[in-house]
Amino acid sequence: MNHELIRFAPFFAIASGDVKEVANWVTLLAEYFHEVPLVQFLHHWENVVFSLTAAILLIVVSAFAVRKSTLIPHPLQNAVELAVESLDQLVAGVIGPKGRAHTPFIGTLFFFILIQNYMGLVPGLKAPTSNLNTTAALAICVFFYVQAIGIKENGILGYFDHLMGNPRDVVGWILVPLFFPLHVMGELIKPLSLALRLFGNILGEDALIGAVVALGIASVSFIHSPIGLPLQFPFMLLSMLLGAIQALVFSLLSTIYIALMLPHENHAHEAHN
């Protein structure tokens, strides 16, 4: 059986640390043309290549949706508008009336992550979000965006006041040495948790699919079948669900981080409203 697995190795497994994922076109090229410099370059920047593929797909779909946009929408425009409006309402629901300004960032984040997650289900492609570098990059973007919004909305003094826990009395000022490092750590842990959650979930899904694909191939290898049993199909459906959930969780948490960084009066006022 080990011999058969090795024979079909290029079709189902690559090394991603110690975790095996389904092969993609870059790993296949690397498998057969590993001496070619371009292939080596692509293999080195594999996740960036697939991230850019997702970005280009997003840009192309957006361009088609916006190109001939009319008040009475065509089907693609209708679908895109539905998604855009849902996200806009989600962001505005969490942040309030000021949320509209953050919809482009959160919306792009959501669709970008969603497409990247789903790319793992397409044969020949891989989900770049199964790599920590990709999710870390996104989380770092969110971190800087949130801090920038905090400074912009609160002012530099208000920003540090927020990090110190908004001390207004003696007890508050006494607790500043405790709260300040806690808040700073909290701000740093937020992107870390975002990155690790998304990376872990997507890598787990892809690894599961990779393992089940290997099982499907191995299960019919004794008859030298060129294709394996599609045992991964139910897990692909599960991945579709989890991919959407993970994209939503990442975007929603980013929205909440933005909302938490806005001046507290706004929240109280909006909550009151």
Added chain:
Amino acid sequence: MGISIPEILTQAFAFILLVLVLKKFAWRPLLKLLDERREKIKSSFETIESTKRDVDALKVEYEKRREHIEEEARKRLEQALEEGRRIAREVEESARLSARAALEKAKQDIQLETEKAKVTLRNEVAELVLFAAERLIEKKMDAAKDKELALHFIKDFEQIK
């Protein structure tokens, strides 16, 4: 876990570029379009509501006018009836007065004619008496002739009558 700082920076840079591009060329136009459509739908609904209110107001006014017109027509009909009755009364009164006047005139004419006839008759009787007296004086000769004369006189008298 294969952390690569250049890869993270590249991915972050690519994502920032993607956000900027999509924000300018996709999100803004789409959100603007959604707002425009929302405003259009809102204004359309407001127009519909306003038109509905106008129609209701017109309906009320129409009902009022219709009632007013009916009332006006009824009043005019009553006025016309009253006018007709008045004219009929006047005509009747006039006719009655005319008839009475004609009757009075006829009575007066009859009276006058009667008076005239009486005068004429009296004059004729007087003439006859005178005539008869003249004849009596002229022709009184015997009894037979008297009788004949009397008969003749009566006959003449009957003829005259």
